Amino acid sequence: MPDSSSKKPARKSPYTADRGIPGAFEGETVTRRNFMTGGALAAGGIATAAFALPALGFALGPLFEDSQPERWQDVGSESEFNDETYVSSVINLVPEIGEPGKTTVYIRRVNPDLDGDTQAIKDQPYVVISTRCMHLGCPVRYIQASARFVCPCHGGVYDFEGKVEGGPPVRPLDRFYTRTRAGRVEVGDRFSVNSELERFSPRDPSNWVDGLWQYIYPSRPTI
């Protein structure tokens, strides 16, 4: 551009024809060199995405699948359990992996005098306490003499209802849904409870569920 009054250097014309590029078309603004560069980058990007995105989805897929299908397990006849103390039983959480997939649970009949009127026992004939500590997942043990659940790892203590009494756990022990079929007690899915013993979808140990914490540690598609 011949206008030299401006201090800024003259801008190049966007049209390749004006810039004197050989073989330029009328109205063409993209040089062939730029077009080839862009085309090569786009082709490389598409080719990379074509394997990388499926591979990433493959690795992340389990995050979006329900990994715990509903399953009812027979743990014994109704006469084996009482409403005074817990009886331990072993259920299979992940049958595919054998021994590591099993876990101990503590079972007793619902006792209105002890349990009161909490949401956790609504429509539940039995109380089934998970032994997964709510600090970091170690296995807790029921101590008959003190009527408390105690964790061996970091000293978490829970009372008879599974509520936190001491140590680092962030919420009461998880429970499992129960039902009776033809005189047999069956144990179903896990659920979590907050300090008021209100039900929540199962969360990991170390996840608070009181108040706003339930949104900071959200429910996930896997559970």
Added chain:
Amino acid sequence: MPPLPKFLRPAPRKPGADNGARNGGGEDDGRLDKAKEQGIEATATAVGWIDERMSVSPLMRAQLFRKVPKGTSWFHTLGSATLFAFLSQAVTGVFLAMYYEPDPSRAYDSAAHITNEVFLGEFVRGMHRWGSTVMIILIFLHMGRVFFFGAYKYPRELTWVIGVVLLVLTLMMGLTGYLLPFDQRSFWATVVAVNLNSSGPVIGPYLADFLRGGSEFGATTLSRFYALHMLLVPGLIAVLIGAHLYLVAKLGTTAPPWLKAHKKELEQEEI
């Protein structure tokens, strides 16, 4: 060709020895020297053939004879020591993978098989197991050296950042490798470690799901940890070590902070 190292050159004459007789005694009539020369020539030809095509010798020389600052000491070898530990872990790990089976019902037995029955199995597994601890100790010492020498400062910030990522990846190697023997200790340590990840707000529970491959420790958890331990994390470490070394070679190393390069000159000026 660079000059041959001393041990490859023909031996000099012994003082007092007469013509022909070298230090091998008079009896071989220099045949030993002749064989040596032929051996050297064959080696030099082979090395030369490769070097003519790869041209690595100028790079090698630039690296090996580069100038290092005054005060360079054993402290500056901690990075190389960590690299050596990584290589040793890589080699022993590759061979352990030949016998190990990442299946929940087979893992413990295959690890026990390595220890109890495979020739040198206990030794190789022991090197890998203790080498992991050695590597973590060395990487922390290396980081401490860089920190206390102020070697992370301009223009070496990026080297430091890559080093920190390497530290995290090394700790991830420790975490993922810990599950593989699949005994009670591994299992519960991993349960606790995954739940620690889960305690992070918002993304923590998803991270735990990713590590477990679901909401419970399940069939794919062990193979996930195995793949992370065997392929993903070591691959990233290898790539980042390359970048880290490139930066070290490009930017050079630093002198210790107590060494003041111009102190003497300054003193002289004051006088």
